[in-house]
Amino acid sequence: MTKIAVVLSGSGVFDGAEIHESVLTLLALERHGFDYQCFAPNIEQMHVINHLTGDVAEGESRNVLVESARIARGNVKDLAEAKADDFDAAILPGGFGAAKNLSDFAVKGSDCSVNPDLVNFIKGFAKDKKPVGFMCIAPAMLPHIYGEGIKLTIGTDQDTADAIEAMGGVHQACPVDNIVVDAGNNLVTTPAYMLASSVSEAAKGIDKLVDKIADMLG
């Protein structure tokens, strides 16, 4: 059975994995008949955001793996133990967790670094040209994984696109209901909530991303 790794970064758009994007990803994978396993790093979140007010919840701390388990209904494993050889493809939903917990792109922009376990894991797919899908802000990490010249989208935000190009990525503007494909690397990206104004709008690009990965898997 085709097995897909889904890497989460917490649970909540402002400090973790975007919940709608994550659930839509799991739903699309199942509807293709794919099996999946969720992973997340066993690290503290950069911070906790009160999602009602948008403020930092001072004095609160949460663990990325433990919070990701909310989306995964308990079935999530430590990213440090993930092996690319066990999977046919990998997908990263977005949310600020991708830019705060899996990397520090939200703070450092083009000077960011990326979680080494994530880099190692995704490089395991990249070297064999296995399909990989990144959505929302998560593609900002891709130049640090695939290297210069990697083609991707985060939608249309010019500042973010400039930062990605400063890291060696090739940014291509893309509407919410479409994908950008780097065919040489079997890499698919979609803007999702970088542009979406609703869950059904996000679903259009995410479904297309998963469809494309299914195509690549034959």
Added chain:
Amino acid sequence: MTKIAVVLSGSGVFDGAEIHESVLTLLALERHGFDYQCFAPNIEQMHVINHLTGDVAEGESRNVLVESARIARGNVKDLAEAKADDFDAAILPGGFGAAKNLSDFAVKGSDCSVNPDLVNFIKGFAKDKKPVGFMCIAPAMLPHIYGEGIKLTIGTDQDTADAIEAMGGVHQACPVDNIVVDAGNNLVTTPAYMLASSVSEAAKGIDKLVDKIADMLG
């Protein structure tokens, strides 16, 4: 435009609203062209469950409204301010939050009480026969809102069904991909994750529940 109220009870199956059920509900509502507004009570959760281990996170406390904002991407209002007159229908996703935060059914079974703001809110729909949908464990609260003889399902769990019947409800066994309709009250229920083993399985019943509510709204 048709407006639907969605009442959440936190964010995470073991201590809040079931995340998949909640997102699937919002997605189905949007695909019918319905507008929605999320609500949640501004109260502390019964407790916080570490969703990785299943254990109570001792010493931690979280607010139901604040955590629900994770699913609603910030756009959630206090249930105490919700007015049934502003909406055409109401839906409650499940998760243990329905039985721990919106009621104490998880602790007291048939001796449970239900959050008074929720009772008042849903009674506002019931008196005008406006469509209402409850899923997963949430229907256990319905005898306290609609009174004796209300027909509903929580799937096939006999102990839960017995507790519901002890409160005056009429439980009807139902598979995960179907719904139970109390036509006289325009009330629809579906088992969702009381029986579902995956997100796509839960989606079948939830989509059917929202379809039925759309039918009732004409």
